[in-house]
Amino acid sequence: MTRVLLVCMANVCRSPTALTVAKQRVLELGLAKRLEFDSAGTHVPRTGTRIDPRAATVLASRHYKPAKTRSRQISAQDFQRFDLIVAMDRANLLALQKQCAPQQLDKLHLLLDFAPKLGLREVPDPYYGSLAGFERVLDLCEAGLDGLIGAQTRAL
16 A cells, blocks of 8 residues: 655645545546545644635536545654655645655655646645636646556556
């Protein structure tokens, strides 16, 4: 079993969106017993906050049911428990690197590094923008997760 943690800042927009896509993809591909996903945030102001309603709206528009409804802060145990810890952007990757033991730094990645054809490295934070930003995040999460799941499937 490979365990993957998806990480953004507050765990209410990007990482719950990515988690929803990941969980649906592994179910569709019959990989749920081989790949496990969760999400967390590097700077969660209040643990237990609900997913942003705009993220939920965009997910529903594409027939996804949010896989997680409450935020949580990344913990020291997560660096032990997960095989891959995947950040949405460089700021969150840097925050993870500061918390991570040196021997575990190889677990840290950016999501869009799994979708090199996009020519992007970061999933932008849509929080202060419009619904279109959340749609863009979903597009990028789908591409990144297709690449990540594909890479993990080849490695299994």
